[in-house]
Amino acid sequence: GENVEQHPSTLSVQEGDSAVIKCTYSDSASNYFPWYKQELGKRPQLIIDIRSNVGEKKDQRIAVTLNKTAKHFSLHITETQPEDSAVYFCAFGGYNKLIFGAGTRLAVHP
Amino acid sequence: DAGVIQSPRHEVTEMGQEVTLRCKPISGHDYLFWYRQTMMRGLELLIYFNNNVPIDDSGMPEDRFSAKMPNASFSTLKIQPSEPRDSAVYFCASSRGSGTENEKLFFGSGTQLSVL
Numbered sequence A: 001g002e003n004v005e006q007h008p009s010t011l012s013v014q015e016g017d018s019a020v021i022k023c024t025y026s027d028s029a030s031n032y033f034p035w036y037k038q039e040l041g042k043r044p045q046l047i048i049d050i051r052s053n054v055g056e057k058k059d060q061r062i063a064v065t066l067n068k069t070a071k072h073f074s075l076h077i078t079e080t081q082p083e084d085s086a087v088y089f090c091a092f093g094g095y096n097k098l099i100f101g102a103g104t105r106l107a108v109h110p
Numbered sequence B: 001d002a003g004v005i006q007s008p009r010h011e012v013t014e015m016g017q018e019v020t021l022r023c024k025p026i027s028g029h030d031y032l033f034w035y036r037q038t039m040m041r042g043l044e045l046l047i048y049f050n051n052n053v054p055i056d057d058s059g060m061p062e063d064r065f066s067a068k069m070p071n072a073s074f075s076t077l078k079i080q081p082s083e084p085r086d087s088a089v090y091f092c093a094s095s096r097g098s099g100t101e102n103e104k105l106f107f108g109s110g111t112q113l114s115v116l
Helices: none
Strands: A004-007 A010-014 A019-025 A032-038 A045-051 A056-059 A062-067 A072-077 A086-094 A097-100 A104-109 B005-007 B010-013 B019-024 B031-038 B042-050 B053-056 B065-071 B074-079 B088-095 B111-115
Touching: A004 A086, A010 A019, A019 A086, A019 A104, A032 A062, A032 A097, A045 A056, A045 A062, A072 A086, A097 B042, B005 B088, B010 B019, B019 B088, B019 B111, B031 B074, B042 B065, B042 B074, B053 B065, B074 B088
Parallel strands: A010 A104, B010 B111
Antiparallel strands: A004 A019, A019 A072, A032 A045, A032 A086, A056 A062, A062 A072, A086 A097, A086 A104, B005 B019, B019 B074, B031 B042, B031 B088, B042 B053, B065 B074, B088 B111
């Protein structure tokens, strides 16, 4: 079935360091790969997304890379700040249905 | 736009009772999704609708769960009878549909359900 593996499940970094989260997906037909951030007690919110015809996309301190051959995509956060602390979910899909990874709990320590 | 609106925010009920969760999608969004979030299973897609028609309900756990979308601005997820293992946060989400920018999924604030 459709599934996505997300690693690591927890990540602890010092403020100012970089954080990388990686996901591997199963469906080669997928063409849409978003990342969501969920703060404690709140809804998941879209932070960045990438489509299959693009290999990399950046938005300020956040970047996503996609390797369709290997079926994996990664989230890169540079110059991390305490407010980046949250759970991050990758997702993949196409034809309107999104399947989510298990999430990565990121803790940024001052 | 007010975003996706869900009610109630919190629901506490006893095992065996009927529970109804409500959702109003963003105006103009043709797709509506119901997700369930638990620590053990993460974010699970239960069912989704396109233009008020259920497209895929393969994620609905069992016959105790049912969902309807009588019109473009309202959907319900019903659990009857409820069980303690149904305790979770239930999110409703909506999107415009396929194509660039249209697949962005917007979530409601969720309903925290506790079944005692």
